[in-house]
Amino acid sequence: MDVPPVTWGWVVERTAPAAERPLRRVERPIGPLGPHDLLLAVRACGVCRTDLHLAEGDLAPRVPRCTPGHEIVGRVLAVGPEVRGFAPGGRAGAAWLAGTCGGCRYCRAGRENLCPRSRYTGWDVHGGYAAHAVADARFAYALPEGPADEELAPLLCAGIIGYRALERAALPPGGRLGVYGFGASAHLTAQLAIARGAVVHVLTRGEAARRLALDLGAASAGDARDAPPEPLDSAILFAPVGDLVPVALEALDRGGTLAVAGIHLTDIPALTYRRHLFQERTLRSVTANTRADGRAYLAEAARHRPVVHVRPYPMSRAGDALADLATGRVTGAAVLVADDGPPPM
Known part of the structure; x- marks a missing residue:
């Protein structure tokens, strides 16, 4: 050529x-x-x-x-x-x-x-x-x-990073996942979690994004600072807003995990141990991805065919x-x- x-x-x-x-x-x-x-x-x-x-x-x-x-x-x-x-x-x-x-x-x-x-x-x-x-x-x-x-x-970043974030969030089979923010990565990751059998609750500020979340199979869609309708086993923060970290931690059930998916986040406000982390709640970051993540996600996406x-x-x-x-x-x-x-x- x-x-x-x-x-x-x-x-x-x-x-x-x-x-x-x-x-x-x-x-x-x-x-x-x-x-x-x-x-x-x-x-x-x-x-x-x-x-x-x-x-x-x-x-x-x-x-x-x-x-x-x-x-x-x-x-x-x-x-x-x-x-x-x-x-x-x-x-x-x-x-x-x-x-x-x-x-x-x-x-x-x-x-x-x-x-x-x-x-x-x-x-x-x-x-x-x-x-x-x-x-x-x-x-x-x-x-x-x-x-x-x-x-x-x-799929080549939004999908792959979302895949790694979902793995880092340690969602149990059939678990309840909270998704904070609903842009490119979140709308693919929510579909991946649903395809795996999860119940997904989307929390995001945009009305159009909330409608899209429901269209794609989310069980509920509310404002980013709303409490989800049930305690969460896991959550992923896609919005680059540090103020949402304590909000998402409070929404977790005992033993739940919050994964922060972005490369940049505004400052996180002070956390209170008993309110946000006690009862073995876990806060994790997500850093880039491996090639194994990329291959695994693209293979899984080929099977469940997400709506992009x-x-x-x-x-x-x-x-x-x-x-x-x-x-x-x-x-x-x-x-x-x-x-x-x-x-x-």
Whole structure:
């Protein structure tokens, strides 16, 4: 397949509120591929809240003028000499985890998500808000041909991180799960939990999100600060709002677990031991994911076929997608899809 010498993409020119349009379009050469690299023609890229945190400065940039985006669905244009399992013309996905050292005690123990030298797509290496992207084949996923590009893209982070959050939440079989916030990851994770036999209660501020939760099979849907209709065995906090941590802990039954799924969270207010943690309630964080998580989630999603509620945007309107996400105007998952050409410089 033809490999163009130059590509274009969006970069975080400066950190600023999304309404001030911190992204800028640039052109850059496509250099020689490394031995394990895939060159992808990007067909779709999900818009994750992590991208918003990077653009607005909640996460310090790791590289200057980085291209965001880590839910990349593309066609393979070229492969490095040591790539196995991918060939030009095939469909591939690149996700948040872009690389690890492979030799530290965390990697050796199967906990590569905690690798101190881990690297991330759209943070340490250029991501998918672009016409083309380069990914390490050892951290990429072969994708099936059936589903639409924009339906697959959110699975590659929102789905995978939600899967890990659900595992960290230690939900017992047939248990009662509380889901706080109901964006891209939460709407996929709730469906996964329901497919496993859980009773899901959604607590979120948006009326449209509450309607979507009920449509997808949630047993109830209330405001984020409401008490659920029954005590919870487990809960997952997707909203990046630290004030909701004590709210969710109080909603847990004895022995329950709260998992905080985001990479960024506003400050957590003071907790009272007897009110929030006593009776063996557990508070856990979720840090990135492993490749095993990704493979396991994609296989499970292929079996239960989640409804992916997508709001598509042309790649040329990446700034609009981030601004809409920042103001809560997106229900489900925002996804950038390839359009006919780059916007004007």
